[in-house]
Amino acid sequence: xxxxxxxxxxxxxxxxxxxxxxxxxxxxxxxxxxxxxxxxxxxxxxxxxxxxxxxxxxxxxxxxxxxxxxxxxxxxxxxxxxxxxxxxxxxxxxxxxxxxxxxxxxxxxxxxxxxxxxxxxxxxxxxxxxxxxxxxxxxxxxxxxxxxxxxxxxxxxxxxxxxxxxxxxxxxxxxxxxxxxxxxxxxxxxxxxxxxxxxxxxxxxxxxxxxxxxxxxxxxxxxxxxxxxxxxxxxxxxxxxxxxxxxxxxxxx
Numbered sequence: 001x002x003x004x005x006x007x008x009x010x011x012x013x014x015x016x017x018x019x020x021x022x023x024x025x026x027x028x029x030x031x032x033x034x035x036x037x038x039x040x041x042x043x044x045x046x047x048x049x050x051x052x053x054x055x056x057x058x059x060x061x062x063x064x065x066x067x068x069x070x071x072x073x074x075x076x077x078x079x080x081x082x083x084x085x086x087x088x089x090x091x092x093x094x095x096x097x098x099x100x101x102x103x104x105x106x107x108x109x110x111x112x113x114x115x116x117x118x119x120x121x122x123x124x125x126x127x128x129x130x131x132x133x134x135x136x137x138x139x140x141x142x143x144x145x146x147x148x149x150x151x152x153x154x155x156x157x158x159x160x161x162x163x164x165x166x167x168x169x170x171x172x173x174x175x176x177x178x179x180x181x182x183x184x185x186x187x188x189x190x191x192x193x194x195x196x197x198x199x200x201x202x203x204x205x206x207x208x209x210x211x212x213x214x215x216x217x218x219x220x221x222x223x224x225x226x227x228x229x230x231x232x233x234x235x236x237x238x239x240x241x242x243x244x245x246x247x248x249x250x251x252x253x
Contacts, residue, residue, distance in 0.1 A: 002034065002069045002084065007180055008223040009070035010115060010130055014182070016066065016089045017121060017128040023063075023090040023103040024113060030081040031071060041067050041088060045097050054091075063093035072116075087113065124184060131184035140176070140192050147172060148199035157209055169196065169211045181220045189217050 003009040029037055042048040045065040049057075054064040069086035090097055097103070104111035106121060113121045119130045132140075147168045156167035173196070176189050196211055204210075 001067065002038070002071065004071060005223060006070055007220060009068060010119070010180060010182070011220060011223055012068055013087060013089065013113065013121060014128050014130060016068070017106055017123070021066070021089045021091045022106045023092070024087055024106060025090075025101050025103060026085070026087040026113065028072075028083050028085050031084050032081060034069065034084045034086070037086070038067060038069075041065065044100075045088070047088070058091050058093060061093050063091050063095040063097055065090045065097055085115070119180070119185070122184065127183070129184040130180065130182040132179070132188050137188060137192075140172075141195065143172060144192065144196045144199055148196070148203045160212065163212070164209045165212055166209045169200070169209075172196065173211060173214055177214050177217050179217065181217045183219075186217045186219070 001012070003012070038047075046054075046057075047065050047067045049064070054066075057064050066089050067086060068089060069084050072083045072085055088101075090101075090103055104113075106113055107123065114133060115121075115130075118133060118136045120133050121128060121130055123129075147166075150168065158165055158167045158170070160170065173193070176192055179185050179189055193211075193214070200211055
């Protein structure tokens with residue numbers, strides 16, 4: 001299925017892992033070539049079979065596969081093409097796909113599924129969720145220290161609703177609170193905001209502008225599929241299925 005929305009794409013991969021689909025291959029391809037790839041996977045691996053058919057095959061011990069993809073509309077390559085990032089998610093079992101593909105395991109630390117070099121899909125012993133990669137988290141930590149320790153002549157003071165604020169701190173918080181609200185990312189954002197306040201208290205004067213207090217990063221809500229496109233023939237989930245997936249994927253949030 002080709003998604004336009006990044007959050008929907010990430011959410012569907014999370015749901016797939018929560019349903020016990022732990023194996024995958026992934027890659028990137030030009031949008032103009034994606035149709036051919038999707039039809040190839042549909043023909044060879046049955047990626048576009050109805051959900052009930054896949055369920056019966058898994059029940060009999062056969063591996064099934066589903067293709068998830070998203071348009072990277074913020075990126076255009078040298079040829080002017082929009083790239084599509086795709087992930088072929090595979091269930092346990094026997095079948096042709098195990099013979100033809102070098103499948104990776106989501107559960108292995110060495111083969112975690114990452115997206116955009118920023119996020120990785122992990123199981124923390126409770127549920128599956130997306131989190132920032134270690135490198136991305138470290139970049140935020142470095143920025144926090146850099147901003148808090150800026151010399152006086154490089155600080156930029158602005159006013160928001162009549163309150164004096166530090167421009168760089170507010171811009172950083174805008175980015176943090178703009179991160180996808182998956183459970184583990186929300187937790188990381190909370191840690192980073194606490195670190196920002198700690199560094200601010202250590203390196204900035206108490207009588208100077210302080211980082212504004214924001215409301216918490218909201219949870220990711222369920223994103224329904226858009227009306228089917230050429231490759232989007234997966235039936236919509238029922239409300240009962242959605243509730244079951246939320247319990248499996250998010251636990252208590």
